[in-house]
Amino acid sequence: xxxxxxxxxxxxxxxxxxxxxxxxxxxxxxxxxxxxxxxxxxxxxxxxxxxxxxxxxxxxxxxxxxxxxxxxxxxxxxxxxxxxxxxxxxxxxxxxxxxxxxxxxxxxxxxxxxxxxxxxxxxxxxxxxxxxxxxxxxxxxxxxxxxxxxxxxxxxxxxxxxxxxxxxxxxxxxxxxxxxxxxxxxxxxxxxxxxxxxxxxxxxxxxxxxxxxxxxxxxxxxxxxxxxxxxxxxxxxxxxxxxxxxxxxxxxxxxxxxxxxxxxxxxxxxxxxxxxxxxxxxxxxxxxxxxxxxxxxxxxxxxxxxxxxxxxxxx
Amino acid sequence: xxxxxxxxxxxxxxxxxxxxxxxxxxxxxxxxxxxxxxxxxxxxxxxxxxxxxxxxxxxxxxxxxxxxxxxxxxxxxxxxxxxxxxxxxxxxxxxxxxxxxxxxxxxxxxxxxxxxxxxxxxxxxxxxxxxxxxxxxxxxxxxxxxxxxxxxxxxxxxxxxxxxxxxxxxxxxxxxxxxxxxxxxxxxxxxxxxxxxxxxxxxxxxxxxxxxxxxxxxxxxxxxxxxxxxxxxxxxxxxxxxxxxxxxxxxxxxxxxxxxxxxxxxxxxxxxxxxxxxxxxxxxxxxxxxxxxxxxxxxxxxxxxxxxxxxxxxxxxxxxxxxxxxxxxxxxxxxxxxxxxxxxxxxxxxxxxxxxxxxxxxxxxxxxxxxxxxxxxxxxxxxxxxxxxxxxxxxxxxxxxxxxxxxxxxxxxxxxxxxxxxxxxxxx
Numbered sequence: 098x099x100x101x102x103x104x105x106x107x108x109x110x111x112x113x114x115x116x117x118x119x120x121x122x123x124x125x126x127x128x129x130x131x132x133x134x135x136x137x138x139x140x141x142x143x144x145x146x147x148x149x150x151x152x153x154x155x156x157x158x159x160x161x162x163x164x165x166x167x168x169x170x171x172x173x174x175x176x177x178x179x180x181x182x183x184x185x186x187x188x189x190x191x192x193x194x195x196x197x198x199x200x201x202x203x204x205x206x207x208x209x210x211x212x213x214x215x216x217x218x219x220x221x222x223x224x225x226x227x228x229x230x231x232x233x234x235x236x237x238x239x240x241x242x243x244x245x246x247x248x249x250x251x252x253x254x255x256x257x258x259x260x261x262x263x264x265x266x267x268x269x270x271x272x273x274x275x276x277x278x279x280x281x282x283x284x285x286x287x288x289x290x291x292x293x294x295x296x297x298x299x300x301x302x303x304x305x306x307x308x309x310x311x312x313x314x315x316x317x318x319x320x321x322x323x324x325x326x327x328x329x330x331x332x333x334x335x336x337x338x339x340x341x342x343x344x345x346x347x348x349x350x351x352x353x354x355x356x357x358x359x360x361x362x363x364x365x366x367x368x369x370x371x372x373x374x375x376x377x378x379x380x381x382x383x384x385x386x387x388x389x390x391x392x393x394x395x396x397x398x399x400x401x402x403x404x405x406x407x408x409x410x411x412x
Numbered sequence: 413x414x415x416x417x418x419x420x421x422x423x424x425x426x427x428x429x430x431x432x433x434x435x436x437x438x439x440x441x442x443x444x445x446x447x448x449x450x451x452x453x454x455x456x457x458x459x460x461x462x463x464x465x466x467x468x469x470x471x472x473x474x475x476x477x478x479x480x481x482x483x484x485x486x487x488x489x490x491x492x493x494x495x496x497x498x499x500x501x502x503x504x505x506x507x508x509x510x511x512x513x514x515x516x517x518x519x520x521x522x523x524x525x526x527x528x529x530x531x532x533x534x535x536x537x538x539x540x541x542x543x544x545x546x547x548x549x550x551x552x553x554x555x556x557x558x559x560x561x562x563x564x565x566x567x568x569x570x571x572x573x574x575x576x577x578x579x580x581x582x583x584x585x586x587x588x589x590x591x592x593x594x595x596x597x598x599x600x601x602x603x604x605x606x607x608x609x610x611x612x613x614x615x616x617x618x619x620x621x622x623x624x625x626x627x628x629x630x631x632x633x634x635x636x637x638x639x640x641x642x643x644x645x646x647x648x649x650x651x652x653x654x655x656x657x658x659x660x661x662x663x664x665x666x667x668x669x670x671x672x673x674x675x676x677x678x679x680x681x682x683x684x685x686x687x688x689x690x691x692x693x694x695x696x697x698x699x700x701x702x703x704x705x706x707x708x709x710x711x712x713x714x715x716x717x718x719x720x721x722x723x724x725x726x727x728x729x730x731x732x733x734x735x736x737x738x739x740x741x742x743x744x745x746x747x748x749x750x751x752x753x754x755x756x757x758x759x760x761x762x763x764x765x766x767x768x769x770x771x772x773x774x775x776x777x778x779x780x781x782x783x784x785x786x787x788x789x790x791x792x793x794x795x796x797x798x799x800x801x802x803x804x805x806x807x808x809x810x811x812x813x814x815x816x817x818x819x820x821x822x823x824x825x826x827x828x829x830x831x832x833x834x835x836x837x838x839x840x
Contacts, residue, residue, distance in 0.1 A: 124518070125517040126517035223627070229603050233534075233600050234599035235531050236555070237531055237534050239537065242538070255542075328509060328538065330505060330509065330534065371514070374500050
C-alpha cells in the first residue's frame with residue numbers, strides 16, 4: 098500500500114471508527130441527530146457521485162430519494178412486505194428511476210439537464226399527490242412500528258436505529274471510496290473535466306454518465322428507503338424541490354468531488370440550522386449568509402479548499 | 413497524653429463546624445426536593461414559524477403565550493411555574509420530527525403540543541411514540557381519530573375535519589340546497605372533505621352532483637368553473653393557500669351579477685385574510701364554517717371578551733396592535749384550550765416529572781366533559797379517550813356587509829361518529 102493509500106484508508110476508517118464510538122459517548126439527542134445525518138449523507142454521497150465526480154448537476158434527485166422512500170413505504174403499507182424485502186425494493190426503485198430519467202435527460206447537458214431533471218422530479222412529486230388515495234399525498238403515511246423490524250432488529254429503537262444508519266453509511270462510504278479510486282471513477286472525473294477529450298479516447302460519455310447516474314440513484318433510493326424505515330414516516334414533502342436542493346447544499350458546503358464532503362456538509366448544515374434556530378427566528382438567513390460566505394471564500398467547499406491547500410491526497 | 417486526649421476532645425470550633433456541616437448535609441435533600449417541586453414544567457411547542465404555516469404559527473405563538481400567562485398567574489401547574497419552549501419546525505415533517513427529538517432528548521420537556529399542519533403531525537407522531545412523549549396536536553386532521561397514530565398522540569383541543577364536515581351537512585341540506593357541487597384541492601386535505609361530506613349530505617337528504625378536484629399546481633380556475641352543473645344549488649369550496657383569492661375573484665367573474673348558487677366554504681381558506689379585502693366582494697352573502705367566530709357576536713359567551721383581550725384580538729378578529737394583522741381566529745383557540753387540558757391532565761395525574769408522562773396520557777384519556785369556561789372559550793366539548801379526539805360546537809357564519817355574522821351553531825352530537833379506533837387498548 099502506498100503512502101497516499103495508507104492516509105486515505107486511515108482517514109476514512111478513522112471517521113467510521115469515530116462514528117461507531119460516537120453512539121456510546123454522545124448524549125441521546127446528538128446520537129439521534131447523527132443517525133439522521135448519516136442517512137442524509139448517503140443521499141448526498143449519491144448526489145456527489147453525479148455532480149461532484151461526473152459533473153451532472155441534477156436538480157431532480159428528490160425523485161430518486163422519493164422513489165426509494167415510496168418504493169419501500171408502499172410495499173410495506175399496502176402490500177404487507179417485510180422491511181428487508183421492501184428495503185431492497187426501495188434501493189432498486191431509486192436505481193430504476195435514475196435509469197429511466199437518465200435515458201431521457203442525458204440527451205441534454207448543462208442548464209438543460211438541470212431543467213429536465215427538475216421537471217421530472219416535479220412530475221414525480223405531483224404523481225405522489227395525484228395518487229393520494231394510496232399515498233395520502235402531502236400528509237403522508239406512518240410506517241407501522243411492527244413493520245420496522247429488519248433481521249430481527251427493531252429499527253424504532255434508538256441504538257438499533259443508530260447502528261443501522263451507521264451500517265448503511267459505512268457501506269456507502271467504502272463503496273464510494275472504492276468507486277472513485279477505481280478506473281471507472283477516474284473516467285467519471287474525465288467526463289466532468291473534458292467530455293470531448295474522453296470521447297476521443299474511446300469512452301462513451303452517454304453510457305458512463307448513465308452508469309454514474311444509476312449509481313447515484315441507488316444511493317438516493319437506499320437513503321430514502323432507510324429514512325422511511327428508521328424514522329417511520331413516508332411523505333410527499335421528501336420528493337419536493339426542497340429535497341433536491343438539500344444534497345446540493347451539503348455537497349457544496351462539504352466539498353464537491355470529495356468522498357467525505359457530503360457527510361461533513363450534512364453535519365454542518367444540520368447543526369447550523371439547529372443552533373441558529375435556537376438563537377434567532379431568522380435562522381434561514383444565517384444559513385443563507387453562511388452559504389454566501391462559502392461561495393465567496395471557499396467555492397470548492399471545505400474539503401475542496403483543504404485539498405487545494407495541502408491535502409492533495411484527499412479523494 | 414493529656415494533650416492527645418485534649419486533641420481528641422472536640423473543640424467548640426470543631427463542634428460548631430461539625431454541626432454546620434451536618435445541618436447543611438441534612439438540609440440538602442430538602443433543598444433539592446424543594447428545587448425539584450419548584451422547577452418549571454417545560455412544554456415544547458412545535459411552531460410553524462416559517463414555511464407554509466407561518467401565518468398560523470405567528471398567531472399560535474401569541475395564543476400560547478397568552479394562555480401561559482394566565483396559567484402562571486393562577487399558580488402554574490401543581491404549584492409549579494410553566495414555561496414553553498418554542499421551536500420552529502419550518503412546517504416540515506422532517507424538521508418536525510427533529511424538533512420532537514430536541515424537546516425529548518435535549519430539553520427534557522414534559523409534553524409537546526401546538527402542531528397544526530397534518531404532514532408535520534403525521535411525520536412527528538412516530539417519534540413521539542418512540543420517545544414516549546405526550547404529543548397534543550391541534551391539527552383538525554382525521555388521522556388521530558382514524559387510529560393511524562399512537563397512544564402518545566392526542567387531539568383534545570380541536571375537532572377533526574370529519575366531525576366538522578359531518579356537522580355542516582344537515583344545515584347545508586336544509587337551508588342552502590340539496591344539490592351540491594364540491595370544489596376542492598386534489599390532495600389529502602381536499603379528499604378528507606370529499607370523503608366525509610359525500611355520505612354526510614346523502615344522510616341529510618342531499619347529494620353531491622359534481623366533484624371538481626383542482627390540481628395543487630393550478631393558479632387559475634377559470635377552466636374548471638364551466639364544470640359546475642347548472643342545476644347546482646350549493647357550491648361547497650375548500651380551496652386553500654394564496655390561490656383562494658384568485659379562486660374567489662374568478663368565481664365572481666364566472667357568475668357576474670346574475671343568479672348564482674348558494675356558496676358555502678371553510679374559513680381555512682381565508683384565515684389571516686381580511687374578509688373585506690378588495691377582490692373578495694363576491695363573498696358577500698356566502699356562508700362559512702368557523703371553528704370560532706372571528707367577529708365578536710352579539711350573543712358571545714361571558715369569557716369571549718377576556719379571551720380576546722388576552723390573545724390581543726379586537727372585535728373584528730384583527731390584532732389590537734395592528735388592524736391589518738388578521739388572526740387565525742377560527743383555529744387558534746385550540747392552542748389555548750390544549751394548554752389548559754395539559755394543566756388539568758397533569759393535576760389529575762399528580763404529575764411530578766417525565767417519569768409520569770404515561771400517567772398524564774392516561775389522565776387525559778379519562779377526560780370526558782369539558783364545560784364552557786375560560787379554559788374552553790370556543791365552547792363546551794366532549795373528549796373521547798378511546799379515539800383521542802375531542803368533539804364540540806361548530807359555527808356557520810354569513811358574510812354580511814363585509815363581516816362574518818353567525819347564523820347557526822351545531823351541537824357536539826352533530827359531529828359525532830362511531831369510534832374507528834381504541835388507543836386505550838394499545839400499549840405504551
